[in-house]
Amino acid sequence: MSRVFCIANQKGGVGKTTTAVNLAAGLAQVGQRVLMVDLDPQGNATMGSGVDKRILAPTVYEVLLGAAAVREAVRHSAAAGYDVLGANRELAGAEVELVALERREHRLRDALRAVHADYDFVLIDCPPSLSLLTLNGLCAAHGVIVPMQCEYFALEGLSDLVNSIKQVHANLNRDLKLIGLLRVMFDARITLQQQVSEQLKEHFGDKVFDTVIPRNVRLAEAPSYGLPGVVFDPSARGSKAFVDFAREMVARVQQF
Ligand code: ADP
Ligand code: MG
Numbered sequence: 001m002s003r004v005f006c007i008a009n010q011k012g013g014v015g016k017t018t019t020a021v022n023l024a025a026g027l028a029q030v031g032q033r034v035l036m037v038d039l040d041p042q043g044n045a046t047m048g049s050g051v052d053k054r055i056l057a058p059t060v061y062e063v064l065l066g067a068a069a070v071r072e073a074v075r076h077s078a079a080a081g082y083d084v085l086g087a088n089r090e091l092a093g094a095e096v097e098l099v100a101l102e103r104r105e106h107r108l109r110d111a112l113r114a115v116h117a118d119y120d121f122v123l124i125d126c127p128p129s130l131s132l133l134t135l136n137g138l139c140a141a142h143g144v145i146v147p148m149q150c151e152y153f154a155l156e157g158l159s160d161l162v163n164s165i166k167q168v169h170a171n172l173n174r175d176l177k178l179i180g181l182l183r184v185m186f187d188a189r190i191t192l193q194q195q196v197s198e199q200l201k202e203h204f205g206d207k208v209f210d211t212v213i214p215r216n217v218r219l220a221e222a223p224s225y226g227l228p229g230v231v232f233d234p235s236a237r238g239s240k241a242f243v244d245f246a247r248e249m250v251a252r253v254q255q256f
Helices: 016-029 060-065 089-099 107-115 132-140 154-171 191-207 217-225 237-255
Strands: 003-007 034-038 074-077 082-085 121-125 143-148 177-186 208-214
Touching: 003 016, 003 132, 016 034, 016 082, 016 121, 016 143, 016 177, 016 217, 016 237, 034 107, 060 089, 060 107, 089 132, 107 121, 107 132, 121 132, 132 154, 143 154, 154 177, 154 191, 177 191, 177 237, 191 208, 208 237, 217 237
Parallel strands: 003 121, 003 143, 034 082, 034 121, 143 177, 177 208
Antiparallel strands: 074 082
């Protein structure tokens, strides 16, 4: 049985996609079978995994609408080392089309059932919103991983997300848990970041992952080569941190 995790944060540019592709690649490197699901119409996680969104069909869009099975839509990325259920701009239309459908929040969960035996981990890269697409991600998941930058406003947005997770837990998906907060783009030289990091640990205790992802330009360069940083430059500090994070996730899952 696979464990399904949503990478979510309603803010844009906080490192969700970078986390999704590099955690996927890190998990693959430590021997896990991984499916990465791109739920963002921008398709960045798809491209960043070496799958060309422009010529991809079917995508997760057809899967959500019930027009394709997950197995038909999945592509293996040999370079990245994991499978990809990709997205492109077509997915933006799903937001409206899903509203009229039965079990509209559960479409992804229902579809993924067919492949639960094929993967150890399913990672879902969510769009920067608390939309019906993100809701599909949250309903399909056992847990949420929240990447965040240790900045002054970081804690503010967090309460909205934590409330949404509580709502989904109460009404739609009893399995859902906040697994943890992942500190990303961290720069230890900046005092404010250290302070916010300490505040996070005070408020959220062991919900804060031990691994910290540093700000590292190699992680930002990798997508233009269609590769996760972990594959593009395994020796980079950011890449090593993501492999450490993959190990931390494997250990956490064993505690479930
Ligand atoms: P989101 O998916 O939340 O919008 P992204 O993962 O696309 O965020 O990250 C936003 C930008 O920050 C991208 O340009 C990405 O390459 C860059 N980035 C993300 N994580 C890091 C990091 N640890 N170090 C340096 N740049 C990063
Ligand atoms: Mg993204």
